[in-house]
Amino acid sequence: MWRRMVAMIRKEFQQLLHDWPILFILMWAFSGAIYVAGHAVRIEVNNYPTVILDLSRSVQSRELVSLIRAPYFKIVAYARNDDEVVQFLDTGKASLAVVIPPDFERRVAAGSGRFQIISDGTISQTSIMATSYIARIAGVYNFQLLTQRLGVTPRDLANIPQVDARIRVEYNPNVDNVWFISLLEMLNMITMVSMLLTAAAMVREKVYGTLEQLLVSPLRPIELFMAKIIPTVVIIMLLSLVSLFVIVQGVFHTPIRGSLLLFYSVMAIYVFSVSSFGLLVAVFARNLAQAMMTLFLILMPMMFLSGAFTPQESMAPWMQYASLISPMRYFMDFGYQVLFKGNGVAYVWHDVLGILVLGTLMFGLSVWRFRIELK
């Protein structure tokens, strides 16, 4: 049994290694693509493009504006009139406008100061966050005004009843998105490539008619299956080592806190089970185009449901349940917990269990269907 399988595996490797465009693409997928994605911004308020219309031009208004600053806000322009404000918002050059009325100074002195902010609500979540930051800035300014009026020196500030919330962000102190996205992109690539590569290897045999040859050979179906999956597992393990150490850790300095041994052994099982799912699709498909489309139909929801693009908390409850049948959900959770939080088996055993159960199911199902299709 082993000799036959080894011969078949060797053939698969040779085929793959001679296909240099694919090798090149795979290298890119696990390096360049992760690098490009890592640099993207997500929905935080960062350098939020802001336009100011200061009709008051007073000390007070300047004090207020001076508080609207980086890293949250980037003042793109000082508008001269309403029309300019509208134009900045319409063209999307600014997403927030702060309008300070002409009587600001007088009304602040009279205790009824007010100003207006106009927020582009297109990207709703970011818009809410940006306005909340402005509200906070107004709070800071209020406090400044009060201490000015009371004549309090900075030393006396400890004698005003205030709660100082010292926020510490665990695992990612600077809330650096790059750390998150680079890992996310790597885990995505692992999933996508294992499915597509294995499916393509199988469909190719079908389309070229070489499957018939394999079937009349003494190779048994299970051996054929293993021979199709094992090269994918090996290639992906090697590629992910490159991206983990060169890109994720090397270029982006993402801390890797957990046990690599744990990560890689579970990853091997995961790649194995996802690949066998790719095989299952290949068994049904008549040509590569069909197989690819079917895989996309499965892959895209899987990726979006994995809790990687938006946190589980922002999914509808039915979607959180639906995600339970996606192996990727467990793998994502597992990957972040082990690599990022440094958690051990005690915390991730249920993810490992999920991957094992779903993996066994998928492998069994595809071997079973394959036998039926052959008859």
Added chain:
Amino acid sequence: MLDRSRAIIRKETRELLRDPVYLGMAFVIPVVLMLLFGYGLSMDVKHLPIAFVDHERSPHSRDYIDSFVNSDYFDFIGVLEGPAQAEHWMRSGRARVIIDIPPDFGRKLTSNKATTVGVTVDGSFPTRAGVIIAYVTIINAQTNERLLSRYVSRLGGSAQLFAPIQVNTSFWYNPTLESNNMIVPGMLVLILMLFPAILGALVVVREKESGTIFNLYASPVHRWEIILGKAVPYITVAFLDYLIIFAMSILLFQVRFTGSFWVLTSAALLYSICTIGVGLLFSIIMRTQLSAMLVTFLATMTPAFNYSGFLSPVSSMDAQGQFIAHLIPATYFMEVVRGVYLKGLGLGFFWPNLLALTTYTLVVYSLAWLFLNKRIR
């Protein structure tokens, strides 16, 4: 001359119709994606599990805890025993934020002193962490404002002394801040980027793999006739996809629509031609279906999702990000789509975008023409 293109169009169409599984997928996948995103996903991060370590257990500390618990943003999951349990809940993800209240919390406040609470946020998902930080800061600021006004009134100060400045906030373009108004038009852009490109990516390379491409090489058709003949049926499919998604966005998801249907539709047609062209180009360059597919996916999906302005405004990106953003057609179309759906802008605003898309399309098709070599090297 056009006859020859028409013959290829007819052949491609027939081939498409003969594979109902494939053709069906071309319509099913966009619909499934729209349903998933429209119904299942919102960008609102709410119900975040919050826990407390209360070292004082006084009415003051309970008041402070209540100010968080009574908000929509947080789900109260418990008061913890101590740091060891806090560490465990943070690691396992049961709590995303834990607030540690010191033993002299209320005592300090009643004796007019400042006090400090420790807030630990789970940073494993930066977006969520950012939202949590914003919520905690706001709620804490409200507490401080209450404390201040009480303090000032106890000092006997007039109301004028502490009269906070009012902020009037208005949200333009999406006054109800419905997240579907953002997601659904955004998905239209992403799906019409990824999907036509992938359809187009298989068209030529498939014939290369099966060898039928030699029929075309040997025939008197010109290169541009081949490209035209291959592109038209798929542009039709992509355009039908657009119409379906548009209808879903209005009828099913009731997205705010303030602009002109015709402006949107002509831009969508241009965009479909462009994205089919992107796929065709890769199909002509690559030699195997798998490589064409992978290249197309990598070149369209990740950049479009991250850089088109779907999740954050392009103007907030750094120089490198803005550069990448302007390399992909999705960015130009995104502005048109959001402009038409939400901002109600007219054609006058979009001509730079339409010009960019046209240029992009011309470049893509010219490259395809250049690379389509009828002679075998």
